[in-house]
Amino acid sequence: ERQGGIPKAPMNSESKIRKVIGVVSGKGGVGKSSVTSMLAVAASHLGKQVAVMDADITGPSIPKAFGITDKAMGNDEIILPQATKGGIKTMSINLLLENETDPVVWRGPVLSNVIQQFWSNVVWGDIDVMFVDMPPGTGDVALTVYQTLPVDGIVIVTSPQELVGMIVEKAYKMAEMMNVPVLGIVENMSYFRCPDCGSEHAIFGESHVEEVAASYGIKNIAKLPIDPALAAACDNGTIEDYRTDAMDRLADALIR
Numbered sequence: 001e002r003q004g005g006i007p008k009a010p011m012n013s014e015s016k017i018r019k020v021i022g023v024v025s026g027k028g029g030v031g032k033s034s035v036t037s038m039l040a041v042a043a044s045h046l047g048k049q050v051a052v053m054d055a056d057i058t059g060p061s062i063p064k065a066f067g068i069t070d071k072a073m074g075n076d077e078i079i080l081p082q083a084t085k086g087g088i089k090t091m092s093i094n095l096l097l098e099n100e101t102d103p104v105v106w107r108g109p110v111l112s113n114v115i116q117q118f119w120s121n122v123v124w125g126d127i128d129v130m131f132v133d134m135p136p137g138t139g140d141v142a143l144t145v146y147q148t149l150p151v152d153g154i155v156i157v158t159s160p161q162e163l164v165g166m167i168v169e170k171a172y173k174m175a176e177m178m179n180v181p182v183l184g185i186v187e188n189m190s191y192f193r194c195p196d197c198g199s200e201h202a203i204f205g206e207s208h209v210e211e212v213a214a215s216y217g218i219k220n221i222a223k224l225p226i227d228p229a230l231a232a233a234c235d236n237g238t239i240e241d242y243r244t245d246a247m248d249r250l251a252d253a254l255i256r
């Protein structure tokens with residue numbers, strides 16, 4: 001199958017990946033990696049064989065969220081993914097770089113190669129659903145992911161502030177241009193529930209996710225509150241212990 005005129009990268013002969021879901025955002029820092037991780041955990045609890053590809057090469061955060069510190073093993077031809085405690089298979093540039101704190105300063109074509117290798121050279125095995133933590137934005141590297149991987153659908157992660165602007169519209173239109181359906185939208189940091197009185201506060205402005213989803217015909221909506229426990233789980237590498245009904249429901253709707 002071709003998209004944008006470029007043939008998709010071949011899958012490793014040892015692997016079978018049935019579904020690929022990209023997680024995208026308009027800009028960095030809205031919680032794309034956190035949502036990717038939570039969806040993977042939820043899918044795994046539904047009994048699926050799950051993989052996470054960290055295609056956010058210049059801002060990789062998947063290994064940290066899952067507390068993976070061992071490097072990936074491999075050679076020029078094959079790379080073995082690292083499994084999380086719960087058995088989710090992951091690949092990230094941070095599993096290959098000797099020093100995680102070195103900045104990745106590669107140009108577009110090199111980033112493209114890495115994403116291609118993550119698909120073709122990693123021995124993923126038998127996978128029901130792979131979640132791809134996509135590069136933020138609608139630029140060169142995001143385009144490469146769409147062109148390289150057979151993305152079945154995407155989930156857009158956004159904040160209440162972004163929803164009112166053009167950022168979500170751009171992400172939506174890019175998917176449309178690539179013939180990829182938008183399966184769901186997550187409004188992250190949607191509200192804060194006061195731990196003392198229980199009242200909800202719209203810290204980043206009122207929610208518009210329902211209207212926006214309706215205007216694009218996106219069926220699945222999830223709202224996540226600002227939760228210091230989520231930030232802590234990502235920092236401590238314990239995202240597998242953090243569960244929310246909203247993410248469980250969304251994962252169920254995505255892979256059913």
Ligand code: ADP
Pocket residue numbers: 025027028029030031032033034035059061188189224225226227228230231232234235
């Ligand atoms: P992105 O992948 O979009 O750059 P991340 O998922 O890495 O964003 O999240 C950025 C930071 O914000 C992380 O430290 C993460 O733990 C934190 N974070 C994300 N979502 C929430 C939330 N709902 N509540 C509290 N902290 C959050």
